[in-house]
Amino acid sequence: MKGKFVTTVLVTLTMLSCNQESKTTAEKEAAPEIKQEMTQVVNHVMTKEQQAALTPEAVLQDFMDGNKRFQSGSTTVRDHSEQARKSAPGQYPKAVVLSCLDSRVPVEDVFDQGLGDIFVGRVAGNFVNEDLLGSMEFACKVAGAKLIFVMGHQHCGAVKGAIDDVKLGNITAMLAKIKPAVNMSQDFAGEKTSKSDEFVKYVSENNVKYAMQQIREKSPILKEMEEKGEIKIAGAFYRLTDGALEFVK
Ligand SMILES: [Zn+2]
Known part of the structure; x- marks a missing residue:
């Protein structure tokens, strides 16, 4: 560090x-x-020794510190050409982030992370399936990442589509993966439609919770790593309007 x-x-x-x-x-x-x-321009990349020395708690703190820098407009200046050259022989990322496809969520920037720092899995609606679980197992068990961070976000079109029960081509099957979060959200007190920003937020938060549950239920490898304290699984709701993160318990 x-x-x-x-x-x-x-x-x-x-x-x-x-x-x-x-x-x-x-x-x-x-x-x-x-x-x-x-x-100062940062031109170094994560080494195996630096990765091994990190704890899951330290990586989470690093993410929070990076997010504060992102919010205040003081992100790290990096020499990407030099970092690309230095990281080519091997990668030792700190974390794996599961994010939505949304173009307004620049994952590395949100945590002020650079080249070689984090794995990023993206799918509209940031849900897990077999492929993403396999990717996370690779990131943590094989490549040494210490944190799994699931990130939903404000005004998510995929969540709205699941609420509205949109049917279109392959989108139908994709939105079915977000439906459990819609079902989990039926105790919401107000208007339960995609026009309600509060309801969309509530479903998005439940969708993050559901993804975290699914990681623990469907990946014995990651569950065991979490229980041993080798990794941490965290989740948050990202606000588009100011770049802040609201943690999801
Ligand atoms: Zn989205």
Whole structure:
């Protein structure tokens, strides 16, 4: 993790004139200052040793810190060409994220992660199936990732489609995977339609919960890793409007 984050160096240059000795203290204090902000560009990538030294809790904290930087517009500046060259021989990511397909959810950016830092599985509605569970087992059991993060999001079209019972081509079968979350949400007190932002949010949160349950129920490998403390399984609802994450228990 050393040197991972942006280091901002403030260089203050005081313009001194050659006849400084003749100036009063007040004049010296009023001398023009040039503040130059230099941002360090990160060009290293995760190593096997760095990955092995991480705990699931540390990775989750790293994600939260990265999300704060994303929200405040102070994400890490990276040299992607150099990172691509350095990561080519092998990858040692910290985590695997399951996200929706949505173009408004830039997964790496949301956690301020870079090249080689995280695996990302994406499918409209961020549900799990055999292929995604296999991908997660590869990420954690084979490749050493320490965190599984399921991320639903605000105004999810796939969730709305499942609520509306949309039928169209292969979309029908895809939305059937989100239906359990709609069924879990029938205790919602207000209007239960896709026009209600609150209901869509409630179903999205239940959809994240359901995916987390499915990971534990359908992957004995990941369940055992979680029980041994080798990995952590977390989930959140991502707000499009401000980039913040609301954790789903
Ligand atoms: Zn979505």
